[in-house]
Amino acid sequence: MKGLLIIYGNRPREMVKKLLYEIDPVKELSKNSIIGLKPNLVLAKPATSGATTSPEIAAGIIEYLQERGLFNIHIMEGSWVGDSTKRAYKVCGYENIAQRYKVTLIDLKDDLGVNAQFLGETFKVCETINQVDYLINLPVLKGHCQTKLTCALKNLKGCIPDSEKRRFHSLGLHKPIAYLNGIIKANLHIVDGVMGDLTFEEGGNPVEMGRIIAGTDPVLVDSYVAELMGYEISEVKHVQIAHKIGLGQLYNEDTSIQEIDRENMPAVTIKPGHKVKHLAKWINENQACSPCYGSLIHALDKLDDMGLLRAFTGKISIGRGYKDSSIDGIGIGICTNKFSHNIAGCPPRAKDIVKHLENVIKNA
Ligand code: SF4
Known part of the structure; x- marks a missing residue:
């Protein structure tokens, strides 16, 4: 797929299915392929808080994959250091999804990790990720107090052990987040922009943005999201670094953007924080x-x-x-x-x- 695909609306399950049928990204995959879905369940708070990926997005993706004959599907996440992934799976509605569609939930906190290198630097990443044939990254469009925004690039931080998450913070986040994306490469990024958060990754100030954004280039996705949120790319260091080390292109006026259902832009519905x-x-x-x-x-x-x-x-x-x-x-x-x-x-x-x-x- 070239550029970005955006669909407007407020019904995530239907939206993401329509979007996936438009690009049909898995048509070349063999039926035994292992598919990983990596939502953002940073903590145990429902998607209405603005913090986590809507389980309806996961549901729509799983329906699409199963209709395409792909059943080896695993949802994988490691919540932040202060919370339990298993609790997040329950509170955020993913236990229900797993039962309804017969897919597995993997807690990446149970994975001790293996060393991997990128540009001469060593990082510890969860081994489970290496076993996945096709990884779909499902970040939320939201603000972050240190990195300005958290989206496609930063969401992969859930794929490292807790000890490594602590080390990333001691290294200032920007560079290790960018480099991590040189090791773990998601095949597709689908951003939950139906409901995000204004300022914090833990939610609390939900903002409806009424859209889902898809792309295969995490730098392009994040640099586009930066502009949606009012930032110059020079203000978002981890995206700049990822571009400089060759992990993707920055959004510009020539980027190909295909929009679906512009005429269905939803009205504001939530009670503001x-x-x-x-x-x-x-x-x-x-x-x-x-x-x-x-x-x-x-x-x-x-x-x-x-x-x-x-x-x-x-x-x-x-x-x-x-x-x-x-x-x-x-x-x-x-x-x-x-x-x-x-x-x-x-x-x-x-x-x-x-x-x-x-x-x-x-x-x-
Ligand atoms: S139709 Fe009007 S309110 Fe709706 S997105 Fe366009 S400019 Fe904004």
């Missing part, structure tokens, strides 16, 4: 789609971090309810294209919103 509620004070929302609203929330969070929001007393309008309204004010997306200040896109990226609002606020 504390931080999202705070940022929503600057928003006038009228029938906004969640991919659009999610971009604006990420952009406002970035502007807040830059110290620009405190002095800003205006409101930003967003949503289909503003179509054809000629208003003197700031509007987000094509629905507000008759506003005096409009940030184009449908949905726009947080990076573009940040750039535009930064100028407006600074010149106010």
Whole structure:
């Protein structure tokens, strides 16, 4: 597959199946192939918290694989050092998935690991991963306090023993995360962007982004996600390092992007957490789609971090309810294209919103 494939909606099982039938990535695989699914179950919190991969995404992938005659399917994860993977499997709905589809759950914390080398550096990785013929990485689109974002590249940190996870932190995370992807290479990355988190990998401030993103290049996936979340690639070190050591291409305006179901962009549905509620004070929302609203929330969070929001007393309008309204004010997306200040896109990226609002606020 070339570039990225994006599907919009809020029904992960149906969305991911439709997306997989579009690219049909396993058609060459033999029926005995061992398939690994690596979700993000960093801790035992349901996907509605923004922290973990929706079990409905795993369900949709398993249905697709089984319909393709592939039944040797294993879900594998090692939660973070402070939590139990087995508890996460239960709380996050994966025990039910395993029973319903007769697939196995592997706790990578039970795997002591083996040494592997990349560019002269040694890392300990779980041996189980080496036995997989086709690995599907299922990260969540979310913020991270140290690495800015956690997505395709960082999700593979669940495939190393706990002792190695601690060592990664002592090494500052950026370089070891990038290098780990030189050792463990997932065949396909499917990002749960239906529900992610604004700032922390442990969730708590869920943000609906209304989409699933697929790609075979983790650097391309993560650099695209960085822009969706309002970051310049220069701000996300582990993605930059992974690109420099030849693990993938950075997203740019020429990247091939195929979008499915743009006309089905879902509305915002969740009750906001504390931080999202705070940022929503600057928003006038009228029938906004969640991919659009999610971009604006990420952009406002970035502007807040830059110290620009405190002095800003205006409101930003967003949503289909503003179509054809000629208003003197700031509007987000094509629905507000008759506003005096409009940030184009449908949905726009947080990076573009940040750039535009930064100028407006600074010149106010
Ligand atoms: S610009 Fe309008 S139609 Fe497009 S994503 Fe935003 S709210 Fe939805």
